[in-house]
Amino acid sequence: MKVPFFDLRVNNKNFKKKFLKRAEKIFTTGKILLGPEVEELELKIAQFVKKKKSLGVSSGSSAIYLALKGSGIQKGDEVITSPLSWIISANAILSCGAVPVFVDVQDDYNISTDKIENAITKKTKAILPVHFFGKPCKMDIINKIAKKNKLIIVEDAAQGFGSLYQNRPMGYYSRAVSFSMNAMKNLSALGEAGAVATDNISIYNKIKQFRYAGTFSDPKKIITNKCSRPELNHKIDTLQAAFLLEKLKYIEEFNHHRFKIAKFYNNSLSEYVICPDIFENKKGFRHALYSYCIRINAKKRNKLMNYLNDNNIQTKIYHKPLISNTDAYKSFSRSKLVNANKMVHEILSLPCNEKITYNQADYVVSKIKRFFNYVY
Ligand SMILES: Cc1ncc(COP(=O)(O)O)c(C=O)c1O
DSSP: OOBOSOOOOOOOHHHHHHHHHHHHHHHHHOOOBSOHHHHHHHHHHHHHTTOSEEEEESOHHHHHHHHHHHTTOOTTOEEEEOSSSOTHHHHHHHHTTOEEEEOOBOTTSSBOTTTTGGGOOTTEEEEEOBOGGGOOOOHHHHHHHHHHTTOEEEEEOTTOTTOEETTEETTTTSSEEEEEOSTTSSSOOSSOOEEEEESOHHHHHHHHHHHBTTBOOOTTSSOOOOBSSOOOBOBOBHHHHHHHHHHHTTHHHHHHHHHHHHHHHHHHHTTTSBOOOSOTTSTTOBOOOSSEEEEOOHHHHHHHHHHHHHTTBOOBOTTSSOGGGSTTTGGGOOSOOHHHHHHTTTEEEEOOSTTOOHHHHHHHHHHHHHIIIIIO
């Protein structure tokens, strides 16, 4: 049996039919650039994440960059974030002219709320929590720290579409929140896409302008070069918006499937490995399970990864090396980041997506049990 980590084929007949109908309409109207589907998607995303406004953009990378820039992050600022994330969390900060300051992670792989205050300096302007693997950060605590120290929060929820913390979607406490909708994400486009959401109309207007190269928006399209905030092009394609509108209808079902597979893994594997806490006091909490990650000691982790690979089970390590250990950011580290440095050698993500079958999950479990009982 083969168990791919991702299965990006588009093979649900009903979904395909509905998307192709929308695509056909776009072919006919020719409204390919920022067509009505974009606005429709923005309304639906804003509703889903309970924010006043959302903007579709070309990627999650553009989304986090624009969320930071739109929130006023600029040259000379420091932004506190996690070293255990995809590189873009730091690149986005740097692209605003600001400096990322890495704070170690806690047992749930998210930024350690105990260590944030030690990293605050006179230059600190914002905290950028990353909801890693889709596990919500402790946002109430982070919010208290931010308020106390007069900092703003911008959230990188690229991996947390569908996550809930105290019954609130990601973004509740922040000026702006970003989501990735690339083909691998819980809400996935047919390629690259992302979104920013905010309650702040002035930030929304700024990001809307940034999205379009920083130009003034003239509905009559006569003035197209008036620009007060020079930027690049971050627009989302209408076709991607159409695809996402259809995908959005399935998001609860897909996320629930991820949860059931994760629960099955937890029940089957917790005597062998450290499994993620997918319940955390249950009420009002939801781990979006963008990635289901187990933890074991480093030597065993690498052997297990090879063993599973030999048995046609694809796994993945998110994200090695730590951002703070890459050439680009080595000189930025101010503290030891002990947990993050240890964890990155111990974590292993198992296949857990909306398409994986119970047979496949059972096969993964049987091979992991076999590894621990007979192989290792
Ligand atoms: C934590 C995090 N932030 C931002 C991004 C950027 O998203 P995209 O790939 O859509 O540009 C990703 C993508 O994987 C991510 O994992």
